Every structure is written in structure tokens, then in C-alpha cells.
Amino acid sequence: MEQWKKNLIVLWFGQFLVMAGMTMIIPFLSLYLQSDLGVSDPHETATWAGIIFAGNFVTAFLFQPLWGKLSDRYGRKIMLLRSGFGMAIVMICMGFATSPWHLLALRLINGTISGFSPASISLISATTPKSRMGFAMGTLQSGAIAGTILGPLMGGLLADWIGFRSIFYITGTFIFLASLLAMFVVKESFDRVQAAAMPNMSLIEGFRQLGRIPQLASLFAVTFLIQFAMIGPMPLMPLYVQELHGTAVNLAFWAGFVGSAAGLSNMIAAPLLGKLSDRIGQEWVLGVSLIGAAVLFIPQAMATTVWQLLLFRFLQGMFLGGLIPSVNALIRKFTPDGMEGRAFSMNSSTLSIGNMIGPIVGGLISGWIGIEGVFLTSAALFFINAIWVRQTLLARSRDERGIKQLE
Structure with missing residues (x-):
């Protein structure tokens, strides 16, 4: 092997x-x-x-x-x-x-x-x-x-x-x-001598250098939004399920089932969409997945039964399965050599921010316009991020293909 x-x-x-x-x-x-x-x-x-x-x-x-x-x-x-x-x-x-x-x-x-x-x-x-x-x-x-x-x-x-x-x-x-x-078992070919010869930048300078790469900024935003949009409604999900279910019987079961539906389809779809991205490009899988995930937030806000909510969450998870693998592959593509660890760690930090902020902002939005508003807000943010990705990644991909054709 x-x-x-x-x-x-x-x-x-x-x-x-x-x-x-x-x-x-x-x-x-x-x-x-x-x-x-x-x-x-x-x-x-x-x-x-x-x-x-x-x-x-x-x-x-x-x-x-x-x-x-x-x-x-x-x-x-x-x-x-x-x-x-x-x-x-x-x-x-x-x-x-x-x-x-x-x-x-x-x-x-x-x-x-x-x-x-x-x-x-x-x-x-x-x-x-x-x-x-x-x-x-x-x-x-x-x-x-x-x-x-x-x-x-x-x-x-x-x-x-x-x-x-x-x-x-x-x-x-x-x-x-x-x-x-x-x-x-795990092995890597890492040249410590070459790494030691690289400029020893401070954390702040490393942030600044990576922050100047527009593609990375849009990718970090995708990671933040995934956690923000998926974790934000989770504390409110039992209340939403109770509202749709109309009874407290098996409420914890249904809330847990609905909460895990997107994760189940995500787990199945991630390797398949990752393999597809190797054929057609991570940029396209990322763009389509963002649009698909955004669209499927809207019917969640309009669901009238638990089964509808469950179905929409499951379908959305399939699109979410194309996000993180594409983001990680593209981070590696756009990160300067020798800074990969910092880039992935910054991406992990934005994930932690989403975990922290999502439930807080979700609770505030829910108290203002209801849990339906949390889904609609998430949809709007995903659409905005999809436009951002299109401007930074897909435009760059087209430019690279045009240069290759001229050569």
C-alpha cells in the first residue's frame, strides 16, 4: 500500500x-x-x-x-x-x-x-x-x-x-x-533544515501575509459560516421540533435525529464529492455546494412537519459534504510553501469562532424574529459567501486556464 x-x-x-x-x-x-x-x-x-x-x-x-x-x-x-x-x-x-x-x-x-x-x-x-x-x-x-x-x-x-x-x-x-x-505508521518527508532557513515570521506577520491572499480569506469565511450556520440553530432545535411535532412525546429522540441528519449525509457525501472535485476542480464543487446549502436553509424555515425538516436537513448535509474537503484542498493550493501549518491552524481557529459565536447569535436572532429567521439569515450569508468565492476562486481559475491556452 x-x-x-x-x-x-x-x-x-x-x-x-x-x-x-x-x-x-x-x-x-x-x-x-x-x-x-x-x-x-x-x-x-x-x-x-x-x-x-x-x-x-x-x-x-x-x-x-x-x-x-x-x-x-x-x-x-x-x-x-x-x-x-x-x-x-x-x-x-x-x-x-x-x-x-x-x-x-x-x-x-x-x-x-x-x-x-x-x-x-x-x-x-x-x-x-x-x-x-x-x-x-x-x-x-x-x-x-x-x-x-x-x-x-x-x-x-x-x-x-x-x-x-x-x-x-x-x-x-x-x-x-x-x-x-x-x-x-504515519510518515512525512519534512526537511527541517529547509524549514529552519525560512524567515521566522511572528504570528502577527504570518496572519498579515496570509490575510493578503484574497482566496484564503474567502475560504476561511466558508469554514466560519459552516460552523456558524450549523451550530447556531442546534440549541434551539428541540423547541423547533416541539413546535412542529406538537407533542413532548419522544421529543429528545426527534431533536437528536434532526440534529444528526445533516451530519450523516455529510459523512457519506464528503469522500464522493472529494473524489469528484479531483476530476472537475475543487472550485466548482465548492461553489455549487455553497449554493445548494444556501437554498436548503429556506425550506427548513418553512417546514410544517418534523419529517420535512428531517428531509431538508439530510439533503443539505450532502451539499455540506462538498465544502470542508474542497476548502482544505484549496487552502493547500493557495498557501505559500512553508506556511501550510499556519494556514490550516488559522482555518481551525475560524471553526472555533463559529462554534462559539453561532449559538449566541442564533439565540439573539431567534429571540428577535424566531428560529425561522436563523435559517433565513444563514441562507443569506451562504449566498453572499458564494458570490465572494465566485469572485476570488472561480475568476482566478478561469484566468489560469486562459493563460495556459495562450501558452
Whole structure:
């Protein structure tokens, strides 16, 4: 088997386990605070749960660029292993927490040392043949999506079976084993001497240089919008499902089913659309996927039954499956050599911003014009981003083809 395929298989499992570990606590976090950490007041429990869950994304947003800079200087694999082994240890320590402050501190540390995903993407982009880049990015994305979807389900099942603390021990052990497998199987050809000879730019200067590339700015905006538009309605989804369903019977099941529908189709479509993008170009798959995702927000705002909402979410997920793989492949295409790690880390930071801002802005918009307004606002933002992508990427693609024809 070719080395890039070995890298892809191992890092697919790594992405799955890391994302499952990050989301596994969602179903039982409040219960863990009540039963094991001594928080009894319902309002206090809800407040702690929100702060603890968000803490990971705050520090991840702040520290991702630093790890990206170091990966450009010392290699992607070492950053991958630093993050994997570090998160494994922190995850196990969460099982020994005795107060909410302990759990919050560990979540903040986990976000600080995170970076497995951007390091994986950067490593795959550096070791995969350009003709298979879309397929590799789509496959890698499917691993992350699978972990995100199945993580809460696994967490809920394991909580009833083995208890809350044991979940942290098991998750940490699996992440450790995935990192160990990556250490022995994953390989990259990284020239440290050449990397050391590159100008040692500060983080701010690196931001400025990448920010001057219009294609990258539009791609970072796509990543932000995906998280903003998909995470924003999630806290409100049970209320919307209750409004459509008309009864509280099986409300949690239907809310979870609707919430995961887009993720399921995304997981299926990502490798297929990634492979298609290798044939027709990532720019075109990205543009069509943006328009398709934007259009499908509109019927979600007009749904009259849960089944309609479920169908539209599932169809939308298929278009969303073409976004992240195309974005990652194009980031590699437009990023100057030697700055790939920083570019992917910046992209990961915009993802964290979307995770933080989405629920807040979604709640404000919902309180003003209803949850239907959240879907319509997301649709408008996707259309605007599609125009931006067309101006920066598709126009550049046409210009390059024209130059080649003249040559």
C-alpha cells in the first residue's frame, strides 16, 4: 500500500476518536456535574455545563495559530503526536476531577494543547498526490464527522453501562492508542533544515501575509459560516421540533435525529464529492455546494412537519459534504510553501469562532424574529459567501486556464 494511503487510514481513525472524545460528554456533562462533582442547583448546573463545554473552544481558538507556526518549523507529525498524547492524558485526568473547577481547567488545557485535526489535514495535504487531494480530504473529513455524530451516542450508551468517570478513561486510552499507531505508521518527508532557513515570521506577520491572499480569506469565511450556520440553530432545535411535532412525546429522540441528519449525509457525501472535485476542480464543487446549502436553509424555515425538516436537513448535509474537503484542498493550493501549518491552524481557529459565536447569535436572532429567521439569515450569508468565492476562486481559475491556452 502506498504511504499516503496508510497515512490516510490511520489519521481517519485518529480524527474519529478525537472528535468522538470531544463530543462524547455532551449527553452526560450535566449529570456528571450533579452526581460526581457536587453541583445540585439546576441553574448552577446549566451554567457550569455551558462554560465547561465552551472552554475547550476558547483556548483552541487562541493557541491553534501557535501550533501551526511550530508545525511549519518542526514538522506536522511531531505536532500531531504532541496533541494526540497530550489530549489522551488530559482526557484520562477528567475522570479524576473532583470539582467543576477541575473539569473546567482540564477542558481549557485540552483546548490549549489541541491541534490534532489541523496537523492531520496539513500532513495529509503534504503527503497526498495532488490528483487525489480531494478524495483524501473528503475521506479525512468523513472520519471527523463520524466521530462528531457517534460521539454523543456512544457517550450516552456508555454512561448507562459503565458510569461517567470510566468513559474518560476509555476515551483517553483509545486516543493514546491512535496516537501510538500514528507514531509508528504515519510518515512525512519534512526537511527541517529547509524549514529552519525560512524567515521566522511572528504570528502577527504570518496572519498579515496570509490575510493578503484574497482566496484564503474567502475560504476561511466558508469554514466560519459552516460552523456558524450549523451550530447556531442546534440549541434551539428541540423547541423547533416541539413546535412542529406538537407533542413532548419522544421529543429528545426527534431533536437528536434532526440534529444528526445533516451530519450523516455529510459523512457519506464528503469522500464522493472529494473524489469528484479531483476530476472537475475543487472550485466548482465548492461553489455549487455553497449554493445548494444556501437554498436548503429556506425550506427548513418553512417546514410544517418534523419529517420535512428531517428531509431538508439530510439533503443539505450532502451539499455540506462538498465544502470542508474542497476548502482544505484549496487552502493547500493557495498557501505559500512553508506556511501550510499556519494556514490550516488559522482555518481551525475560524471553526472555533463559529462554534462559539453561532449559538449566541442564533439565540439573539431567534429571540428577535424566531428560529425561522436563523435559517433565513444563514441562507443569506451562504449566498453572499458564494458570490465572494465566485469572485476570488472561480475568476482566478478561469484566468489560469486562459493563460495556459495562450501558452
